[in-house]
Amino acid sequence: GNSVTQMEGPVTLSEEAFLTINCTYTATGYPSLFWYVQYPGEGLQLLLKATKADDKGSNKGFEATYRKETTSFHLEKGSVQVSDSAVYFCALRKFSGGYNKLIFGAGTRLAVHP
Amino acid sequence: EAQVTQNPRYLITVTGKKLTVTCSQNMNHEYMSWYRQDPGLGLRQIYYSMNVEVTDKGDVPEGYKVSRKEKRNFPLILESPSPNQTSLYFCASTRAGQGRNEQFFGPGTRLTVL
Numbered sequence: 001g002n003s004v005t006q007m008e009g010p011v012t013l014s015e016e017a018f019l020t021i022n023c024t025y026t027a028t029g030y031p032s033l034f035w036y037v038q039y040p041g042e043g044l045q046l047l048l049k050a051t052k053a054d055d056k057g058s059n060k061g062f063e064a065t066y067r068k069e070t071t072s073f074h075l076e077k078g079s080v081q082v083s084d085s086a087v088y089f090c091a092l093r094k095f096s097g098g099y100n101k102l103i104f105g106a107g108t109r110l111a112v113h114p
Numbered sequence: 115e116a117q118v119t120q121n122p123r124y125l126i127t128v129t130g131k132k133l134t135v136t137c138s139q140n141m142n143h144e145y146m147s148w149y150r151q152d153p154g155l156g157l158r159q160i161y162y163s164m165n166v167e168v169t170d171k172g173d174v175p176e177g178y179k180v181s182r183k184e185k186r187n188f189p190l191i192l193e194s195p196s197p198n199q200t201s202l203y204f205c206a207s208t209r210a211g212q213g214r215n216e217q218f219f220g221p222g223t224r225l226t227v228l
Binding site: 004 | 118155159164204206216217222
């Protein structure tokens with residue numbers, strides 16, 4: 001079946017450190033891949049996405065590349081800020097039965113300290 | 115402003131007391147979904163609706179009901195809540211079709227069942 005596996009958190013970093021959050025997926029066919037971010041007390045917001053192999057999604061300094069050969073979509077940022085503290089969810093989307101279904105990973109909490 | 119709204123945002127109730135969480139979107143989206151978010155499990159889909167009067171079970175539908183009488187509204191009903199339904203609930207909506215349509219999330223409803 002379709003599934004998403006993320007590295008367990010929490011991830012604790014100092015400001016300006018490099019961030020990597022690993023995400024791998026299992027799916028048939030060619031799903032679209034997403035990273036969502038959830039700031040404290042808020043709903044999920046789309047951070048970036050990639051819809052085909054080798055696509056790179058980017059937004060707010062975050063990047064992730066769709067790697068079909070390794071079935072991965074790792075999230076990276078070169079220099080994190082305190083305001084990046086949030087929970088990050090990797091997700092895949094499959095069109096099945098007339099419906100676009102999102103399947104989420106467990107989420108990774110990021111805490112950035114000054 | 116395009117948005118998904120949920121009410122209430124916080125609710126504490128007791129076992130067996132029926133409750134309804136409302137969800138409304140102003141984007142004329144066909145698809146709407148309910149998810150629950152639990153630590154270590156990410157978001158899991160409870161029910162979804164592809165249009166008015168069309169609903170179907172997601173991955174964890176037991177103990178929940180939904181209805182879709184109007185396009186904009188998709189209430190979640192717990193007929194007899196139990197403590198294992200204590201969770202954070204999110205409503206989401208998106209346009210129909212296989213295209214690259216973003217899913218918009220509400221702010222969440224934190225439910226505690228005593």
